[in-house]
Amino acid sequence: MKSIQLDALRMAYLEEGQGPLVVMLHGFPDRPETWSHQVPALVAQGYRVVRPYLRGYPPTQIPQDGYYDKATLVSDIAQFIQAISPGQPCYLVGQDWGAIIGYALLAAHPELVRRAVLMAVPHPGEVAKSILNPRHVHRSFHWWFFQLPNLPEQALAKDNMHFIDYLWQYWTVEDFEDQAHIQSVKELLAQPGALTATLAYYRAMFDASKADPALAGLRALMDRQIAVPTLALCGAQDMRAELMHDQASYFTGTYVFQLIDNAGHFLHREQPEPVTQAIVKWLGQG
Numbered sequence: 001m002k003s004i005q006l007d008a009l010r011m012a013y014l015e016e017g018q019g020p021l022v023v024m025l026h027g028f029p030d031r032p033e034t035w036s037h038q039v040p041a042l043v044a045q046g047y048r049v050v051r052p053y054l055r056g057y058p059p060t061q062i063p064q065d066g067y068y069d070k071a072t073l074v075s076d077i078a079q080f081i082q083a084i085s086p087g088q089p090c091y092l093v094g095q096d097w098g099a100i101i102g103y104a105l106l107a108a109h110p111e112l113v114r115r116a117v118l119m120a121v122p123h124p125g126e127v128a129k130s131i132l133n134p135r136h137v138h139r140s141f142h143w144w145f146f147q148l149p150n151l152p153e154q155a156l157a158k159d160n161m162h163f164i165d166y167l168w169q170y171w172t173v174e175d176f177e178d179q180a181h182i183q184s185v186k187e188l189l190a191q192p193g194a195l196t197a198t199l200a201y202y203r204a205m206f207d208a209s210k211a212d213p214a215l216a217g218l219r220a221l222m223d224r225q226i227a228v229p230t231l232a233l234c235g236a237q238d239m240r241a242e243l244m245h246d247q248a249s250y251f252t253g254t255y256v257f258q259l260i261d262n263a264g265h266f267l268h269r270e271q272p273e274p275v276t277q278a279i280v281k282w283l284g285q286g
Contacts, residue, residue, distance in 0.1 A: 006079045009061040013052040017043035021085045024051045027096020028198055029164045031188050037272030056197025068200035069211035071219045074104045081112045091283045095119040106228040108221035115286050117279050119233045120265050122243035123250045139239045146202040153195045161186040171265035173237050178269055229254040231282040235263030
């Protein structure tokens with residue numbers, strides 16, 4: 001375990017291997033160890049693999065009265081890349097919130113990333129189009145539930161965080177089991193302040209007052225088209241896949257979309273071998 005001081009917080013991270021840098025970003029409810037199936041193959045291919053704990057995920061600092069809007073999350077990762085790889089762009093892999101951050105980072109800071117693999121979440125332009133579609137409201141009910149004060153924290157904490165089990169079951173294919181990893185996610189989220197911090201990502205999505213006003217310039221850059229070559233992966237059984245087929249218009253660089261059979265939202269854990277193969281192949285092309 002290592003850590004590095006950014007402008008507004010100290011960020012913890014895991015690091016393995018030597019060579020060109022691959023930064024892997026986790027989502028919710030998850031933690032950096034989620035990439036455990038992919039890391040050995042990337043290290044064997046000669047990459048230096050770094051997996052940060054995102055803002056609010058211990059042991060990364062939970063800022064008191066801090067911001068959790070998307071621009072803040074992007075700023076964190078931009079600073080992180082610049083600090084651990086000064087003057088050299090990295091490869092980026094992200095799933096769920098890691099992909100949400102990824103789309104915005106690629107638009108705002110294309111100079112920081114050589115190639116990217118983004119998983120399980122469509123471009124924000126496609127999200128905006130579908131946000132009131134009943135199917136996707138149902139699929140993403142947690143976005144709306146998490147807007148409530150206090151009750152989501154209570155629901156998530158109840159019965160050994162059974163809510164976390166439910167989300168993983170709801171979003172993965174039938175009969176998928178990953179209990180040891182899910183238990184480790186619960187242990188992370190049970191640490192003081194972590195639940196409220198991670199839910200703050202969702203609360204900042206729809207409340208402009210929760211956005212850092214100092215990052216207005218960065219926020220404008222996040223809407224640009226993406227020039228970084230990007231592979232988008234989605235589980236074939238994840239409803240979000242239908243939103244990712246036709247998003248090439250958001251890219252001026254190469255955009256490739258690939259479905260992973262027999263997988264839902266956590267495709268990198270449900271079908272680790274094809275996902276790992278796709279990542280290694282894509283990164284090796286540039």
